[in-house]
Amino acid sequence: MSEPGDPTQAAGLRLGAVLGSGAVATVLRVEAADGRVFAGKRLHESHGQDSAAAQRFAQEAALLRGIRDDNIVAVYGVAEVEGAPLLLLELVEGPTLAQLIAREAPLGEARLARLAAGVARGLARAHAAGVIHRDLKPANILVAVGDRAKIADFGMARATSLAGVERSALTVLGTPDYMAPESLDPLAVDVRSDLYALGCILFEMATGRPPFTGATAFGVIEAHRRAAIPGLPDSFSAPLRALVASLLAKSPADRPQAAVQVAALLEQIAAGEAVALALPAAGVSGPACAGCGQPLVVELAVCMHCGLEVARVEAGRCTVLVSGPGEPGDKLDSALRARLIGWIAGNPGLCVVAGNLERAIPRVPFTLLTRVSEASGRGVVAALQRLGLEAELVHGGALRSRRMRKKAGALIGRTLAVVAASCAGVFNNRYIIFLLPLLILAAAGGATFGAVRKVTRSRALTPGKLAAPLREALAGVERVLPAIATARHRHGLRAVVRRSLALAPAGDAGAQEELAQAITAATAATGRLEALDRALAAGDMQRSDDAGRALLHERDTWAARLLSLTAALDAFQVRVVGAAARNSDEAALRELRAQVEALEEVQRGP
Incomplete structure (x- = not known):
């Protein structure tokens, strides 16, 4: 890749054929008197007075000068050719990846993995040099002889460091089809945003289309932020499907953290080797928070996304009641019941008692937990309140709650009325009269039990022992x-x-x-x-x-x-x-x- 002398000082530089043209610049063939050939990027005349375009032009030269890698188009600097400044680049004979996809997609697994591994290697070199591309897409990747991918067009790149960057480096830039969800917050953009774009490119090579679509550019960006991650077809291997899903994770923290790791995995996949996958989950795996849907770390008593408390069931003498909304005896709102079931499902130490909540709508107040410590109970009450429920912590049994006693009394009254109606007309039967007190006691006891029975039970846990x-x-x-x-x-x-x-x-x-x-x-x-x-x-x-x-x-x-x-x-x-x-x-x-x-x-x- 080394060049004899500084190419920008080569004698007899002259312009040749147009190789391509974009919105801001034209790329032309540049020939030197000694026979060397280069590519030259020249701003359109309409952008000659555009200070922002000129600044990006100069920035690309500054950021890439000195970076030499087989998977990055070499940038030599700015040269004066036929009276006009242009950015002198390595000439790559071959199509863009966008052209290759348009002609041949979907690509076979080994080939797309090999191409993507080259892109990842180029990203690793750029990231190590402190450069984020910010506009990685198939049109900005050239495919040289031997299917060697070479990243081009760092015009929107910026340094990984924020210290000393120009204001334009903190604006929202990129191509919507490949923009990571965090791109709307320039402070959040880092090397993992480039890896997200690589995931989009992998998906497109495998299917012929980007992973997300929308009627407008904003619609596409919103799809990146909120739509479910699409999966690759089952014809691709499980390791490749897992890698692409991981690269497309909504949160940068849930993606692979380094391009060099991604490149190594892709090289293994391309070679058909057994892949030792150790990837972060692309979505929710295991319990999810009932408040925000984000994955829970079950060893913590709080959701790390929204702060919703998670039940930590420690033994004690307290009872937790769901007391509202509503008056004693009112049925719980069905939407709140669904939210409560979701919260219980996200707590590994709890499960729903069959039939007590999932198939029957309970009347408030009802017992959620018994025999828990005060600290556990307070945490549960706080979580229930954040879910929109009213909750009460009682020291002792459920009947220590005034609202529970009121509900139990109402149920007993209704039950006794039913018993009385059933026994009407048989009071002359001495056996019925003799058994009536027992029937009343049984009915009252059943009504009380129905009022206070709990809808959850503790579940035995066998977590790994933590030091x-x-x-x-x-x-x-x-x-x-x-x-x-x-x-x-x-x-x-x-x-x-x-x-x-x-x-x-x-x-x-x-x-x-x-x-x-x-x-x-x-x-x-x-x-x-x-x-x-x-x-x-x-x-x-x-x-x-x-x-x-x-x-x-x-x-x-x-x-x-x-x-x-x-x-x-x-x-x-x-x-x-x-x-x-x-x-x-x-x-x-x-x-x-x-x-x-x-x-x-x-x-x-x-």
Whole structure:
């Protein structure tokens, strides 16, 4: 890939045939007197006075200068050719990936995996150099001889660092068909946004169409944000389907964290090798929060997305009642009942008593839990109130509640009225008269039991035993979560927690301690990122004073370290899956320890 001398200073540069044209620039063949050939990107005359277009033109040269990779179109710099400035590029003889898809899609699995692996390798090189593409799409990928993918057109790229970026770098840019859900928030865009675009491209190579469509550009963007992730056809292998689904995860924290990991997986798939998949879940796997539908970390007593409390059933002497809305004896609203059933399903320590809630609509108040501690009960009451239900915590049995006694009394009255009506006309029967008190007592007892019976029961749990350091780290997460308002920061912390807990059963006590330190370091980083983003939002992100630059630089450092830590956990999981016979991998532990120490060093400061 090396060129003799600086191509921009080559003698006798002259323009040749037009190779392609876009909205802003035309690409032409450029020939040098010594026989070398290049491609040259020249702004349209209509954009000659467009300062934003000219700035992107210069930025591409600045960002890519010096980056040389087999999977990136080389950018040599700006040259003066026939009196006009143009961006001098490596000439790639071959179609764009968009043209290849239009002609040949759907592509076979081995071929699309090989092409995508090249794109991932190019992204890994760009990301390592501190560059995010931000407009990755088939039209910006060239296919050279031998099906070698080469990423082109970094005109919308920006540095991964926010410190010192121009205002245009923080605008919403991209092509809707390939824009990650977080693209509307420029602060949230990072290397994982490029990986999302790669997932869209993989889907298009496999099906001939992008994963999401809409009547308007905004409709497409909304589909990326809210529509269910489409799956690849069953004709593709399970590992490829899982990888694409993971790349298309709505939250960046739920995607693979590094392009190099994606490239390695794609190369294995292309070669037809057995793939040791260790991917984050693309959607909800396991219990989901009844309040927001996001996946729960069952070891925590709170949803990491919306903060809804999760029942932690500890033994005690209290009772939790669902007391409304409504008057005693009113039936519970069906929508609230469905929400309550969903919340119970999301609590691994609870299950619905058959028939008491799913098939019958209960009358309020009714008993939800009995014999729980006061702390457990308060948490459950708070969760029920956030679901729109009214709840009451009673010390002792259900009949200590005035509303429950009122309901029970009404049921007893109705039951006795039925008994009296049934016995009318037989009061001259001495046996009936003798048994009447017993019938009344039985009816009253049955009515009371019906009034107070609970609709759930506790379920035995056999979770993996967590070492004390992990339990302490999770307690720290619960303490910090209420102060973290930004969803992406909550998701980032959730990613570290879920990955660490998934690895905990595979590790010995020493590994669990390392994982606990990873959670603790991530918790501190998340809290600091939240505070920094709040400070930046309160001021002007573009201010050029020392204080503003210091805030942006610190934010960059924390964000990069947290991303590296999450990627290290992914790499650890790959090693564990690939070597199932071993409990842990010392090399992976060393890498994880290094990332934790790097975060702790940032926390200590200079």
